[in-house]
Amino acid sequence: MPGNTDMKQILVTMVLLSLSAATPADWLGPEPKDADRYAPRNLEKILTANPLGENEEFKVMSLFENPRSKHVLVQVRDREPAHVHTDSDISVWLLRGNGVMHIGGKEHPVKTGDVIHVPRDVVHYYVNRGPEAGAALVIYSPAPGPDDRVLIREK
Numbered sequence: 001m002p003g004n005t006d007m008k009q010i011l012v013t014m015v016l017l018s019l020s021a022a023t024p025a026d027w028l029g030p031e032p033k034d035a036d037r038y039a040p041r042n043l044e045k046i047l048t049a050n051p052l053g054e055n056e057e058f059k060v061m062s063l064f065e066n067p068r069s070k071h072v073l074v075q076v077r078d079r080e081p082a083h084v085h086t087d088s089d090i091s092v093w094l095l096r097g098n099g100v101m102h103i104g105g106k107e108h109p110v111k112t113g114d115v116i117h118v119p120r121d122v123v124h125y126y127v128n129r130g131p132e133a134g135a136a137l138v139i140y141s142p143a144p145g146p147d148d149r150v151l152i153r154e155k
C-alpha cells in the first residue's frame with residue numbers, strides 16, 4: 001500500500017492533469033504571413049470564431065504546412081466518413097467532445113484530452129457521442145499531397 005507521501009504525489013498529479021485538460025490550449029507556430037515569427041494562437045478562440053455551419057458535418061481549418069508536416073483543426077458534428085491517408089501518418093489531439101475512434105476495424109472510446117496516432121493506409125474515422133461538435137488538432141507527417149485522403153465505402 002502506498003505511503004502518505006506517495007498518495008499526496010498521486011493526488012497532486014491527478015489534480016494537475018485535470019486542470020491541464022480543462023485549460024484552453026495554445027498552438028505555438030509560425031505566423032501565416034511571416035514564417036520566422038512565432039506567436040501563440042488560442043485554439044479555443046479559433047474554434048469559437050469558426051463554428052460548423054448549420055449544414056456542415058465536418059470542417060477542416062489549416063494552421064500550418066511545410067513539406068514535413070501539416071497542422072489542421074478538424075470539427076466533426078456527428079461522424080466523419082471512413083478514410084485512409086496514403087501519404088501521411090497522423091496524430092490527433094481531441095480538444096472537444098467524446099466518442100469512438102474507429103481504427104483498423106477496432107473501436108476505441110476517446111475523450112477530450114486524448115491523443116491518437118493513426119498510421120498511413122489504415123482505415124479510420126471518428127464518431128462523436130457528445131452534445132457538442134468534436135474538435136481536434138491533427139498533425140500530418142509528412143505533409144499530405146492533394147490525393148492523400150481516400151474515402152472508403154463502408155460495408
